[in-house]
Amino acid sequence: MKIVIVIIFLALIGYILEQRRHIKFLERVNFNQETRHIMTEHEIFLLKHQIGTYVYSLEVLGYSQEQINKGDYTRHEPSLEKQQALYAEFQKKERIYRSKNIQFETELELRGVE
Structure with a gap:
């Protein structure tokens, strides 16, 4: 009887160890x-x-993506105000891009990925 209990006990220990390995x-x-x-x-x-x-x-070169999608490749010289607005928007997107890039690199560094 003691042998059966020891065998069951060893089987349970083996099962627990296997489950821990599987969890890892x-x-x-x-x-x-x-x-x-x-x-x-x-x-x-x-x-x-x-x-x-x-x-x-x-857009800076004077073309519109929507017009190109429609097949119109006519160039329209953008006004100075529009160029400034485009550049301001581009700078804003560049700051977001740099921020996201730094965030991504930090996340990978924290995860230990090179």
Whole structure:
């Protein structure tokens, strides 16, 4: 009878140790998935910023993205006020971009990703 109890006790200890190992594995997988999610989110932000930069470049050169989408490639020289407004908006977006970039790098540093 004592042998059966010892075998059951050892089996329970083995089961508990296996569950702890499995929990650690799942935590590591979850951490990796969260890191991948953060990196993907930042990549999407970078692409949106790049598109915004291209739109800004088009507008500064006198082209409108909406007109180009309609097939009208006519150039309209932007006024000085419009250029200043575009540049102010671009500077604002650049500050946001730098801030998000620093935030992303800090997040990766905290996670131990190089």
